Amino acid sequence: MSQSGRALPRWADIGLLPLINVALAVMVAGLIVLAIGESPWKAVRIMIAGALGSPEGIGYTLYYSMNFVFTGLAVAVAFHAGLFNIGGEGQAYIGGLGVGLAMLAFDGELPFVLLLPIGLVVSMAFGAAWAFIPAYLQAHRGSHIVITTIMFNFIAAAVMVYLLVNVFTAPGSMTPESRKFLEAAHLPMVHELMAKLGIKMPFTPLNISLFVALLACFGVWGFLWHTPWGYELRTVGYSEKAAIYAGMRPKRVVVAALCLSGALAGLVGLNEIMGVHHRIFLNFVAGAGFTGIAVALMGRNHPFGIVLASLLFGVIQQGGAELSFDIPSITREMVVVIQGLMILFSGALAHLARPFLEAVFALRREAVA
Amino acid sequence: MTTDKPGGQVPPAIELRGIDKRFGAVHANRAVSMRIPRGKITGIVGENGAGKSTLMSIVYGFYRADAGEILIHGRKTEIANSAQAIAAGIGMVHQHFMLVETFSVLENVMLGVEGGALLKQGAAKMRAEIERLGQEYGLRVDPDAIVGGLPVGDQQRVEILKALCRGADVLVLDEPTGVLTPHETDQLFRILAMLRERGTTIVLITHKLREIMAVTDQVYVMRGGEVVAERKTAATSAEELAELMVGRKVRFAVEKAARSVGSMLIEAQGVSLRDERGLRLLDRIDLSLRSGEIVGIAGVSGNGQSALLEVLSGIRAPTEGRLVVLGREIDASKPCHPSEMRALGLAHVPEDRHRLGLVGGFSAAQSSILGYQRDPAYCGRVLIDNADVTRRAADLMERYDVRPRAPELRSAAFSGGNQQKLILAREIARGPRVLLAGQPTRGLDIGAIEFVHRQLMTLRNQGAGVILVSAELDEILSLSDRILVMFEGRIVGEVPASEADERRLGLLMANVRSEAAA
Numbered sequence: 001m002s003q004s005g006r007a008l009p010r011w012a013d014i015g016l017l018p019l020i021n022v023a024l025a026v027m028v029a030g031l032i033v034l035a036i037g038e039s040p041w042k043a044v045r046i047m048i049a050g051a052l053g054s055p056e057g058i059g060y061t062l063y064y065s066m067n068f069v070f071t072g073l074a075v076a077v078a079f080h081a082g083l084f085n086i087g088g089e090g091q092a093y094i095g096g097l098g099v100g101l102a103m104l105a106f107d108g109e110l111p112f113v114l115l116l117p118i119g120l121v122v123s124m125a126f127g128a129a130w131a132f133i134p135a136y137l138q139a140h141r142g143s144h145i146v147i148t149t150i151m152f153n154f155i156a157a158a159v160m161v162y163l164l165v166n167v168f169t170a171p172g173s174m175t176p177e178s179r180k181f182l183e184a185a186h187l188p189m190v191h192e193l194m195a196k197l198g199i200k201m202p203f204t205p206l207n208i209s210l211f212v213a214l215l216a217c218f219g220v221w222g223f224l225w226h227t228p229w230g231y232e233l234r235t236v237g238y239s240e241k242a243a244i245y246a247g248m249r250p251k252r253v254v255v256a257a258l259c260l261s262g263a264l265a266g267l268v269g270l271n272e273i274m275g276v277h278h279r280i281f282l283n284f285v286a287g288a289g290f291t292g293i294a295v296a297l298m299g300r301n302h303p304f305g306i307v308l309a310s311l312l313f314g315v316i317q318q319g320g321a322e323l324s325f326d327i328p329s330i331t332r333e334m335v336v337v338i339q340g341l342m343i344l345f346s347g348a349l350a351h352l353a354r355p356f357l358e359a360v361f362a363l364r365r366e367a368v369a
Numbered sequence: 370m371t372t373d374k375p376g377g378q379v380p381p382a383i384e385l386r387g388i389d390k391r392f393g394a395v396h397a398n399r400a401v402s403m404r405i406p407r408g409k410i411t412g413i414v415g416e417n418g419a420g421k422s423t424l425m426s427i428v429y430g431f432y433r434a435d436a437g438e439i440l441i442h443g444r445k446t447e448i449a450n451s452a453q454a455i456a457a458g459i460g461m462v463h464q465h466f467m468l469v470e471t472f473s474v475l476e477n478v479m480l481g482v483e484g485g486a487l488l489k490q491g492a493a494k495m496r497a498e499i500e501r502l503g504q505e506y507g508l509r510v511d512p513d514a515i516v517g518g519l520p521v522g523d524q525q526r527v528e529i530l531k532a533l534c535r536g537a538d539v540l541v542l543d544e545p546t547g548v549l550t551p552h553e554t555d556q557l558f559r560i561l562a563m564l565r566e567r568g569t570t571i572v573l574i575t576h577k578l579r580e581i582m583a584v585t586d587q588v589y590v591m592r593g594g595e596v597v598a599e600r601k602t603a604a605t606s607a608e609e610l611a612e613l614m615v616g617r618k619v620r621f622a623v624e625k626a627a628r629s630v631g632s633m634l635i636e637a638q639g640v641s642l643r644d645e646r647g648l649r650l651l652d653r654i655d656l657s658l659r660s661g662e663i664v665g666i667a668g669v670s671g672n673g674q675s676a677l678l679e680v681l682s683g684i685r686a687p688t689e690g691r692l693v694v695l696g697r698e699i700d701a702s703k704p705c706h707p708s709e710m711r712a713l714g715l716a717h718v719p720e721d722r723h724r725l726g727l728v729g730g731f732s733a734a735q736s737s738i739l740g741y742q743r744d745p746a747y748c749g750r751v752l753i754d755n756a757d758v759t760r761r762a763a764d765l766m767e768r769y770d771v772r773p774r775a776p777e778l779r780s781a782a783f784s785g786g787n788q789q790k791l792i793l794a795r796e797i798a799r800g801p802r803v804l805l806a807g808q809p810t811r812g813l814d815i816g817a818i819e820f821v822h823r824q825l826m827t828l829r830n831q832g833a834g835v836i837l838v839s840a841e842l843d844e845i846l847s848l849s850d851r852i853l854v855m856f857e858g859r860i861v862g863e864v865p866a867s868e869a870d871e872r873r874l875g876l877l878m879a880n881v882r883s884e885a886a887a
Contacts, residue, residue, distance in 0.1 A: 246708075247683075
């Protein structure tokens with residue numbers, strides 16, 4: 001009752017507050033750039049121009065964003081079931097392993113039209129399988145999902161190192177990576193498609209995973225809010241007791257939700273392995289699994305918000321690369337700092353500005369009343 | 370100062386003058402004036418949302434009044450936070466306890482008044498104080514017991530102890546009996562009487578008229594944020610107060626049409642339920658329910674009623690015995706899942722409506738399909754028709770008078786009574802053949818109780834069977850056709866409603882074997 005007088009309007013809660021958080025993060029990042037002795041204005045200009053100022057920049061930004069969409073959705077689905085899946089990194093890694101294995105096995109035998117669905121299914125299945133073990137342990141043995149999924153990230157990393165060094169590396173090669181897939185196992189690039197339509201675009205790693213990502217967003221939205229399974233998943237997330245009362249089976253829902261979450265994370269493998277690099281190699285996930293947590297937090301666990309947040313993090317990733325290239329005193333590590341600040345302000349400190357904003361709106365309401 | 374009725378020459382312990390408070394569009398208190406005399410028990414009654422709790426929150430410094438003043442012992446006092454209220458000698462016992470469950474009683478009482486960097490000295494002093502208060506007021510609690518493990522009645526005593534140890538001479542109790550068993554309620558009232566004798570001023574906020582009549586000296590009636598009446602308890606009656614609260618005549622008794630029982634709906638034979646440690650929660654229950662009857666389950670709460678509802682609704686499978694629900698045989702090896710029970714036509718209004726009955730974070734419309742999310746009425750093969758769900762929810766809210774009529778509003782934002790109406794609407798609207806109703810009117814105001822009772826009666830008259838678990842004997846007596854009494858997981862007696870009265874049921878509930886145990 002008491003809260004009703006102070007609540008924020010919906011648009012401010014969803015739109016304004018995250019914007020303020022981003023602005024705060026940018027300001028603090030600016031201070032750090034200033035402390036290094038560079039101009040924050042210049043840095044911001046370079047970042048934005050680098051990420052959005054050219055077709056090439058945009059292509060790279062979107063390519064990075066795709067990974068964040070997948071991992072962000074993964075975190076969001078688990079979150080709606082009341083679970084904190086920190087294992088996106090490992091699930092994406094293993095998803096990529098699955099794609100790689102399938103392509104290495106079939107790229108000489110099957111045509112692309114069959115390899116694409118195989119890649120889709122396998123990446124999701126491997127991601128889901130990697131999530132299944134922690135899910136089962138959580139549901140039936142009470143092992144905390146945060147602990148187990150984190151540990152599974154390490155296991156995934158170790159497994160990949162082992163496989164790459166001992167199994168995949170071509171004899172005589174010095175680099176721990178598999179052979180390159182044949183042409184049939186390459187996802188079409190967006191610039192190639194555009195060229196067919198007569199639009200000239202420079203080369204970028206942006207591939208048709210873009211459409212998979214959009215489909216995934218739409219699918220997750222429909223699943224969570226428009227199907228009985230989504231309804232049950234969200235009920236379990238809010239209250240297990242209510243779910244039992246309502247005739248649901250929370251353990252099953254928990255396992256299913258985490259497997260779906262892992263499947264979404266596994267799609268990162270599709271984008272990286274089948275879409276861009278066409279081989280299995282070390283560390284291709286590069287932290288996208290963790291960034292997904294921030295993306296989901298910032299996007300309020302809603303697919304639309306996740307798309308926006310992914311774009312923002314894509315801009316930071318791509319713009320940051322340009323930045324460290326143009327201003328050598330701002331290193332790659334500085335870009336990680338900026339990303340960290342974004343996560344800090346939109347995640348851990350997400351409600352920092354809320355009391356202030358609430359006071360402002362209360363004043364405004366009084367003025368109107 | 371004018372000569373006043375209750376206080377004589379002594380200024381009242383608390384005087385409120387023209388207290389006014391708005392929350393946005395809601396005018397919670399309108400120019401409320403009250404005089405709480407020293408050393409007396411003053412009741413404040415009113416329906417849910419009448420402004421009682423807001424008023425006391427202002428007195429305790431949780432909210433600031435928009436206008437008006439507060440006088441403590443005749444002196445104008447600013448109360449901006451609870452620390453100032455405590456300093457002014459006001460202690461509050463909240464409806465939902467403010468206790469640290471993992472702490473001991475002593476640690477809870479000491480919270481905030483530890484007295485120095487090292488606990489030892491303060492603890493010794495506080496222990497002596499708890500001992501003294503326990504002796505003096507019958508507030509006996511083991512200071513070393515862990516609060517989380519205490520029965521609710523004892524937890525409440527810890528709250529009272531907390532207030533007294535902080536030197537409160539005015540004690541405000543907000544709906545103190547909502548969570549208590551009848552026995553615990555009696556004990557509480559004895560403690561209150563003792564406190565009054567020793568000069569403590571007590572304010573009792575409640576919507577239960579029987580309590581007002583039993584313990585108070587004077588009573589204020591609030592309705593729609595205003596004080597509508599002030600009465601000496603001795604000079605009024607429950608009927609008059611009810612009328613004042615609701616603003617119209619209230620019928621306490623529900624009309625019971627002649628019963629015509631039909632087919633067997635539920636039959637339990639020797640049903641037992643053991644928990645993980647092997648303790649019997651239910652002990653060889655025999656029970657039957659036929660169509661067209663309401664079977665009341667009376668008993669002090671915590672004697673297995675919750676377990677009984679869980680077994681009957683399919684949430685837990687019986688560990689021994691045999692159960693037939695709507696033709697489906699159930700035993701330990703053949704459990705029946707709640708979703709299957711629903712499909713058979715069994716509806717369940719759960720005891721713990723906040724946590725079970727609806728999902729606080731869902732909209733009312735979303736909560737209105739909880740348990741029926743796969744009902745073909747709104748769910749196709751894959752998709753739920755949300756627009757249709759909302760439309761139907763709006764219709765349900767209209768028919769069952771759920772206020773406000775806002776299907777998109779979060780379920781948690783509705784008052785307790787309206788949440789309950791929403792749950793009832795969901796469970797009843799499909800015309801179930803069996804309804805399990807657990808404490809269906811707990812915490813509701815008179816108007817809502819009347820409504821719920823009428824719904825249950827209508828359902829019975831239409832030929833459904835109802836199992837009614839309630840801690841309110843009045844409710845059991847006025848609605849049931851047969852009454853079963855539970856004690857320590859067993860059914861210790863069955864009484865036809867025509868032969869039941871409070872005394873007889875009370876004896877059974879306490880498991881006193883006498884002529885009542887027929």
